[in-house]
Amino acid sequence: MNRKKILLPITLSLVVAFHLPAAAQIAGRAGVSAIPTGPGAAGPALNFALTPQQLQQRYQTATAQLDSALAGIAAIKPEDVTYANTVLAYEQATASWQREMYPIGFLTAVSVDPAQRQAAAELEDQMETYGVSLGHREDLYRQFERAAAKGEKLSALDARLLEDTVKSFRENGFALKSEEREKLKAMQERLGHLGNAFGRNIAESKDWLEVGAEGVKGLPEDFVSGLERTADGKYRIALNEASYGTYMRYAESAESRKSLLMKWQNRAADANLPILKEALGLRRDIAQLLGHKGYPEMTLKDRMAETPEKVMSFLSRLKDVVLSRARADLAEILEIKRRAEPDASQVFAWETGYLSRILRQERYDLDGEKVKEYFPVDRVVEGTMKVYQKTLGLSFREMKDGPRWHPDVRLIEISDAADGRLIGHFYLDLYPRDGKYTHAAAFTVIKGRRLEDGTYEKPASAMVANFPKAAPGKPALMPHSEVETFFHEFGHLMHQTLTKVPYASYSGSSVARDFVEAPSQMLENFVWERSVLDELSGHYKDGATLPDDLYKKMLAARSFQDGLGYAGQLGLGMADMVLHTVVPEDVSAVFNKVMQEFTGLAPVEGTNRVASFGHLMGGYSAGYYGYLWSKVYAQDIYTVFKAAGVVSPEVGARYRREILEVGSGRDEMESLRAFLGREPSEEAFMRDVRGEPETPAPAVGSIGGAGLTPAQNHSEWNLGLSRRKWWNPLTWFQGLGKPSSDMTKRFEALMTLACEGAARMRAARSQA
Secondary structure, three states, rough: OOOOOOOOOOOOOEOOOOOOOOOOOOOOOOOOOOOOOOOOOOOOOOOOOOOHHHHHHHHHHHHHHHHHEEEEEEEEOOOOOOOOOHHHHHEEEEEHHHHHHHHHHHHHHHHHOOHHHHHHHHHHHHOOOHHHOOOHHHHHHHHHHHHHHHHHOOOOHHHHHHHHHHHHHHHHOOOOHHHHHHHHHHHHHHHHHHHHHHHHHHHHHOOEEEEEEEEEEOOOOHHHHHOOEEEOEEEEEEOOHHHHHHHHOOOHHHHHHHHHHHHHOOOHHHHHHHHHHHHHHHHHHHHHHOOOOOOHHHOOOOOOOOOHHHHHHHHHHHHHHHHHHHHHHHHHHHHHOOOOOOOOOOOOOOOHHHHHHHHHHHHOOOOHOOOHOOOOHHHHHHHHHHHHHHHEEEEEEEOOOOOOOOOOOEEEEEEOOOOOOEEEEEEHHHHHHHOOOOEEEEEEEEOOOOOOOOOOOOOOOEEOOOOOOOOOOOOOOOHHHHHHHHHHHHHHHHHOOOOOOOOHHOOOOOOOOOOOOOOHHHHHHHHHHHHHHHHHOOOOOOOOOOOOOHHHHHHHHOOOHHHHHHHHHHHHHHHHHHHHHHHOOOOOHHHHHHHHHHHOOOOOOOOOOOHOOHHHHOOEEEOHHHHHHHHHHHHHHHHHHHHHOOOOOOHHHHHHHHHHHOOOOOHHHHHHHHHHHHHHHHHHHHHHHOOOOOOOOOOOOOOOOOOHHHHOOOOEEEEOOOOOOHHHHHHHOOOOOOHHHHHHHHHHHHHHHHHHHHHHHHHHHOOO
């Protein structure tokens, strides 16, 4: 399968955490380290203290150097053109430019200096404009076409780079007339600037909810003690994930929960709704100008899913499995609500978290606050590093010195445990600050690549999260769901830093968008295993590990209310596809309608959740389905670890070699087969979707053996409608299946329903 090479500008390489269900993120600074600490080497060659003027100078210098290199490529006589002096030279020159741009862009997410943050943001816009213009340079395109026509004998990786480079330019409008190309260029530049603004608006959005004593009833004591107080004695609930999640689960006041939800779902709405509407239109117009039916068709052809029809069918068929669970979940918590309101007929969005927590505690005798006591952040952080070191054959060492952007940031050196070879570095920036990126993500700061002198540039990445610091007299404690999140994000760090691919375009987590989450989603399973929890847990008072009775309760409740969680993810995936297909006039109304169709929860009037749905403008456009698509692979990969005892250095070495180190230097399906020793299977994923208990992992046989055949793995799932083998995503991946016209009609009906709903809402508003 061919995949389009990403054109400049290369914006921040980030991966956003996904977990079911979403929960508050509560953590604190790690204490005694389980890894060696020392001055060591100087660390990565980075400088986070540059002034705005120095940032501008760095950008200008790097861009001038790239311009010079590209002029040299363009000046080569046609008869002298080779792969090495054109395509490879282009890869090396643009990678050198990106080496300077990544750290600048990263400052927009973490800098403590507003002036520096603003300067970096302005430079991001310049990067967008420059990158778009680079993709329209016909002189370079002609040279690359000449190189391809030479027919040189190349290695598989070099042949891939040649094909992808030519393809990326060829599909960027060179068949258009000159005036159409100028129009395309202008639209691409505008779209890039809109994406930057959308993300900044969310990050810079500042709001809070002020409540009195009634508003904090039911909340954990350590949470209340850490709240900011106003001059008149009220409590201020901040609009960040940690505060929001905790408040929505524990606050007794339904009125206050509704007020906080409305503020949360209206973040940056005034600025971002018009941005999103314009961006959707630009994406459609760009795709159609380039000869595609729409934006989903254009972007999906180079992903593992390949077509919108396959994505729609995948999501819709999962819906039939998931919605029965989601309805049952809602019915259960409705009964909890009826204890206080006997005539209640529905559950509202601001009630689900609160009612679910009560039901979970009653059904399983499981108190999340008690579980938290066994997960102090210091123990979780150090235990996570210990498990990863053992599993992947690594050695971590914390560096006292080295470049940082804030005193709380930790810098860790990565080496190979067997030979001591330095591999790279990662940062941990875990605490909230004004102007900081508001979610949990892993950022590439330096991409691994082979330099022109033959050495390999050591990669560096950063985990950025927003865990509150410890309160006085008590360490910060993590809910188990956030232990899972931390373990997930750490997996992204390893994917980005353990790479061995020589070319930056393919190194690290530069893989298909609908595969990128798989390595980290797989690792989430580790935090449910007894042997791993013994490393991660330790009661904050005496260090005792998680007791067996509490562990058994957690396992029993593992799939609790997952129907609602999966329904929410399905809704977001379908809403993403609907918005990019329909490009509606009222984006928020259509988004809300689709979400209601999938989750069964009515949207809260006056809210605009889509305005802070950063994935739509942050790399997951027409791609949010990828969180579920990649989980098919994630759960299958985990069966191999499970069969080997989970923390297996032998399986970990194969996983590192066949998945993490290769990036997209080869097709992702090829990497999966190399690791599994067989064709992939969806069995484990579907068990998870249905909420079924685990069964023994499938036999893999020898690493190079055939294992189970595709025919044995590709089961027919009874989805409550009929037995349809064709819907299986894994048969689609191999080009064997074909989605039905019935499913296309169902999706079109859903879009029509959404549009009609939006029209009614607009008409009602105009008459009001």
